[in-house]
Amino acid sequence: MSDRINARNISDSEFFYGHKACAGCGGSLAVRIALKVLGENTLLVEPAGCMSAVSFNYPQMSFANNAIISAFAGTGAVMSGLKAGAEAMGLKDYHVLGIAGDGGTADIGIQALSGLIDRNDDVIYICYDNEAYMNTGIQKSGLTPFGATTTTTPAGSRVKGNIRPKKNLFEIVAAHGIPYAATASVGYIEDFANKVKRASEVKGTSFIHVLAPCPTGWGVDTSETIDIAREIVDTGLWYLAEYYDGEFHLNMKPKALEGVSHYIKRQSRFKHLSDEDIETIIRERDKTWERIALIGA
Amino acid sequence: MIRPSLEPRPVIRKLSEIPQGGSCKAGFLVDKNAGWRNRTPKLDIDKCIGCLQCYLYCPDGVISKKNLDSDGRQLTKVDIDYDFCKGCGICEKICRRGAISMEENDG
Amino acid sequence: MGEIRYVSGDEAFAQGIRLAKPQVISAYPITPQTIVVERLADMVEDGSLDSKFVHVESEHSAMMTAMGASAMGARAFTATSSQGLLYMAECLTYVSGGRFPIVMMNANRATALPWSIYGDHRDSLSQLDSGWIQIYVEDAQESLDMALEAYRLAENEDVRLPVMINLDGFILTHTYEAVDIPSEEEISGFLKPRDTWDKLDLNNPVSMAFTVGPELNEEFNLLHHKASLAAIKELENIDAEYAKLTGRSYGGAVSGYLTEDAEYILITMGSISGLVRDSVDELRSEGVKAGVLKIRMIRPFPTDELLKHLGNAIAIGTLEKDISFGYEGTVYTNVNSALHKGRNFADSYDFIGGIGGRDISKEIIRECFTVMINQETDRLVRFVGLEVEDDVR
Numbered sequence: 001m002s003d004r005i006n007a008r009n010i011s012d013s014e015f016f017y018g019h020k021a022c023a024g025c026g027g028s029l030a031v032r033i034a035l036k037v038l039g040e041n042t043l044l045v046e047p048a049g050c051m052s053a054v055s056f057n058y059p060q061m062s063f064a065n066n067a068i069i070s071a072f073a074g075t076g077a078v079m080s081g082l083k084a085g086a087e088a089m090g091l092k093d094y095h096v097l098g099i100a101g102d103g104g105t106a107d108i109g110i111q112a113l114s115g116l117i118d119r120n121d122d123v124i125y126i127c128y129d130n131e132a133y134m135n136t137g138i139q140k141s142g143l144t145p146f147g148a149t150t151t152t153t154p155a156g157s158r159v160k161g162n163i164r165p166k167k168n169l170f171e172i173v174a175a176h177g178i179p180y181a182a183t184a185s186v187g188y189i190e191d192f193a194n195k196v197k198r199a200s201e202v203k204g205t206s207f208i209h210v211l212a213p214c215p216t217g218w219g220v221d222t223s224e225t226i227d228i229a230r231e232i233v234d235t236g237l238w239y240l241a242e243y244y245d246g247e248f249h250l251n252m253k254p255k256a257l258e259g260v261s262h263y264i265k266r267q268s269r270f271k272h273l274s275d276e277d278i279e280t281i282i283r284e285r286d287k288t289w290e291r292i293a294l295i296g297a
Numbered sequence: 298m299i300r301p302s303l304e305p306r307p308v309i310r311k312l313s314e315i316p317q318g319g320s321c322k323a324g325f326l327v328d329k330n331a332g333w334r335n336r337t338p339k340l341d342i343d344k345c346i347g348c349l350q351c352y353l354y355c356p357d358g359v360i361s362k363k364n365l366d367s368d369g370r371q372l373t374k375v376d377i378d379y380d381f382c383k384g385c386g387i388c389e390k391i392c393r394r395g396a397i398s399m400e401e402n403d404g
Numbered sequence: 405m406g407e408i409r410y411v412s413g414d415e416a417f418a419q420g421i422r423l424a425k426p427q428v429i430s431a432y433p434i435t436p437q438t439i440v441v442e443r444l445a446d447m448v449e450d451g452s453l454d455s456k457f458v459h460v461e462s463e464h465s466a467m468m469t470a471m472g473a474s475a476m477g478a479r480a481f482t483a484t485s486s487q488g489l490l491y492m493a494e495c496l497t498y499v500s501g502g503r504f505p506i507v508m509m510n511a512n513r514a515t516a517l518p519w520s521i522y523g524d525h526r527d528s529l530s531q532l533d534s535g536w537i538q539i540y541v542e543d544a545q546e547s548l549d550m551a552l553e554a555y556r557l558a559e560n561e562d563v564r565l566p567v568m569i570n571l572d573g574f575i576l577t578h579t580y581e582a583v584d585i586p587s588e589e590e591i592s593g594f595l596k597p598r599d600t601w602d603k604l605d606l607n608n609p610v611s612m613a614f615t616v617g618p619e620l621n622e623e624f625n626l627l628h629h630k631a632s633l634a635a636i637k638e639l640e641n642i643d644a645e646y647a648k649l650t651g652r653s654y655g656g657a658v659s660g661y662l663t664e665d666a667e668y669i670l671i672t673m674g675s676i677s678g679l680v681r682d683s684v685d686e687l688r689s690e691g692v693k694a695g696v697l698k699i700r701m702i703r704p705f706p707t708d709e710l711l712k713h714l715g716n717a718i719a720i721g722t723l724e725k726d727i728s729f730g731y732e733g734t735v736y737t738n739v740n741s742a743l744h745k746g747r748n749f750a751d752s753y754d755f756i757g758g759i760g761g762r763d764i765s766k767e768i769i770r771e772c773f774t775v776m777i778n779q780e781t782d783r784l785v786r787f788v789g790l791e792v793e794d795d796v797r
Contacts, residue, residue, distance in 0.1 A: 007348070007353045008349060008373075010353070012298045012361070012362060013298050014298075014299070014300040014301075014358040014361075015300075015324075016358065017301045017324075017357070017358050017381065018301050018303075018329075018381055019357070020330070021356065021357075023333060023384060023385035024356060024383075024385035024386070024387055025356050026356070028356045028357065029354065029355075029356040032356065032357075032358050033353075040299055040606075040609070041606050043476075043604055045472065052615075053615070056613075056614040056615050057614065057615045057616075058316070058319070058615065058617075059306060059307050059321070059325070059327050060327055060328050061301065061321065061322075061323055061324060061325055061611040061614065062326065063301070063323055063324060063609075063611060064299050064300060064301050064323055064609060065323065065324075066323065066604040066605065066606070066609045066610055066611075066612075067609075067611055067612070068475050068611075068612040068613050069612070069614065069615075070468060070471075070613075071464070071468060071494055071495055071498050074464060074465060074495065076465070077464070077465030077466075077468035077469045077472070078469065078471060078472040078475075079472065080430070080458050080460070080465075080469045080472065081428065081430065081458070081468065081471060081472020081473040081474075081476075081480070082472040082473070082475065082476060082604070083472075084427075084428040084430075084456040084458050084469070084473050084478070085427070085428055085472060085473035085474070085475065085477065085478040085480070086476050088427035088456055088473070088476070088478040089476050089478055091606060094606060111462060111465070112461070112462075112464075114461065115459075115460060115462070115465055118459075118461065119458065119459060189353055189354060190353075215385075221386070222385040222386060222387070223385055223386030223387050223389065223390045223399075224390070225385070225387055226387055226390065226391060227390060309620065309623075312623060312627055312630075315623050315624055317564075317624065317627050317628075317631075318501075318502050318503030318504075318564070318602060318612075319501065319613050319616060319624065320503075320602055320611070320612040320613070320614075321610065321614070322608065322609070322610060323609035323610055323611045324609065324611075
């Protein structure tokens with residue numbers, strides 16, 4: 001395994017620059033760091049979503065490396081095509097990287113992702129999760145957490161915000177027997193960077209699910225992105241883990257599983273939640289950690 | 298150091314000049330993002346210890362490493378590209394030394 | 405002269421693809437295309453085809469994978485039919501607008517509902533606006549030859565568009581004929597390895613498939629349109645060159661039989677054309693100046709080439725396997741537009757048949773000519789070959 005990546009030794013280059021993402025966008029930080037880790041010989045594919053919509057409007061071309069847009073559902077499929085094409089053309093020393101949002105991965109893109117993992121091409125898939133269809137204006141996705149208000153699950157008396165839990169995408173991917181999968185958060189960016197590095201060294205398909213808060217959609221100030229991306233991990237609402245060799249490995253156990261109420265109350269998307277709702281969220285979090293303990297991760 | 302750079306906006310007057318297929322060379326920009334800012338990060342270089350956390354966590358990558366020579370000593374500090382800073386304020390929050398402060402724009 | 409083999413239309417097409425040497429194949433099985441992908445998998449296994457065969461999990465992914473491979477500069481192939489074609493419909497415009505020279509074989513099959521595995525042309529005709537070049541072949545030999553010509557056309561510098569080769573489901577895909585499979589030497593030089601400056605390149609990074617706003621979007625699409633129009637002449641050139649090597653010419657975008665002095669002409673597409681030629685011969689022996697004009701390439705639409713064959717027509721009938729519900733058959737709509745442009749005022753009829761695999765017999769074909777000769781212009785659009793009495797208003 002190579003040296004651990006940190007702020008000092010990460011590449012100076014900025015492959016994702018001058019884009020039109022919102023100020024404080026967690027997703028753009030994830031894309032930026034992933035490309036700095038993987039370097040200039042990265043063949044990138046992105047579907048419709050925030051990251052492609054803000055970076056690929058002719059003539060403002062924000063990627064310095066090779067990049068192509070996919071149809072919304074097709075990220076995993078284009079990745080297989082890039083890989084097969086690269087092999088056919090005799091290319092050496094390159095990475096095929098697909099970056100898609102939570103909607104483009106867990107909902108409309110899940111078929112192609114499943115097929116991609118099944119084919120086990122030597123590629124890296126990163127899902128940046130801002131917990132809704134943010135590019136189209138904050139609509140509910142399969143990874144929107146319980147209780148969040150979105151424009152399609154507006155919090156009111158009839159529709160009480162989103163009542164379904166987040167799909168467990170990490171475990172769905174792991175259930176495929178993927179060589180390497182990981183969860184991450186832009187709040188712990190070095191951990192994310194090193195997981196990208198590890199993914200690039202794994203033979204076969206790798207998958208990283210990185211929590212990437214969206215100040216616009218979550219209802220926090222643009223300066224709070226990193227803080228809230230740390231808090232979601234520290235409260236145990238999002239765990240940092242890896243899956244390899246057929247086993248789960250927990251990277252970080254929070255010192256104390258607390259602070260959920262503070263985390264919830266600081267975001268406008270949760271402001272309609274009652275104390276009872278927050279208790280529900282805490283109970284679900286506890287159940288998850290009991291299960292993690294049982295698996296012996 | 299590779300980074301997309303500002304270039305003059307391509308002028309297309311004839312159909313044959315269209316980059317057909319929707320494909321063109323990568324990494325050129327025609328627009329700055331500076332106009333987005335309501336607040337601007339002001340850097341106090343003396344307080345900066347070169348921990349590089351602001352550089353790491355800037356979503357737009359506008360903070361870069363800057364090497365200074367201080368009486369023969371090589372110091373690593375940072376520099377901000379104000380052409381593309383959107384004024385999100387993450388750098389101010391992440392700095393542990395108070396070397397960055399967000400100031401309201403005039404007017 | 406190559407090797408004569410007794411093969412089905414699907415198998416003949418697979419042989420053509422083998423000779424075309426695509427570097428990446430991504431296809432999802434669907435009746436009646438399955439034989440094509442099975443044969444290609446066999447060829448990869450026995451080493452006669454050096455291609456990366458990607459097992460995709462849907463047709464949408466099949467086209468997206470082909471696009472990814474093509475973006476790298478590789479020659480890519482895929483195949484589908486009816487529901488699969490419609491499932492990948494959004495990808496068709498990505499690929500054509502992105503100017504990727506992918507070749508796809510489509511086994512023409514009825515679209516659900518009602519669910520049917522049998523042939524008609526509604527699947528591909530519903531995608532005429534997708535920006536692809538569309539060619540319809542008549543027999544197994546043409547299927548093989550067009551697999552090669554399709555890549556020449558797609559990769560031509562002035563065209564650079566994906567090409568869909570259509571084979572009638574079951575009638576052509578599963579019918580066995582004696583086919584001349586050219587040797588490598590015979591067609592050597594006809595199709596060179598794909599060479600393009602426009603690809604994702606580690607030495608010259610590219611942004612591909614980007615967004616274009618209202619300020620330039622229309623111009624991109626006009627350029628695409630012009631590129632499509634260029635394919636009419638290019639197909640003629642390619643046909644002539646292929647004929648020099650193999651002795652087989654198919655005539656470009658349209659192919660007329662006894663149309664020079666014909667007064668009653670049926671316009672056809674695909675495998676039915678052969679039976680119509682037989683009927684034309686019979687009618688000629690009865691003193692009727694009949695003719696048949698086969699459209700081989702419907703997109704781009706060969707307006708001028710079509711009109712050249714219709715100068716003496718008193719009546720023209722479009723015999724097609726399509727209905728645009730609430731209107732008429734799509735081929736008829738296209739033909740009428742050409743007639744109007746060319747100030748050709750012959751009676752123009754639409755004969756819709758063969759839907760959902762319904763057989764078009766010689767009797768039905770004769771019936772079409774009879775309608776034209778008897779000037780039954782009170783009903784210009786009609787379904788032919790119905791098995792029940794039409795008592796619904």
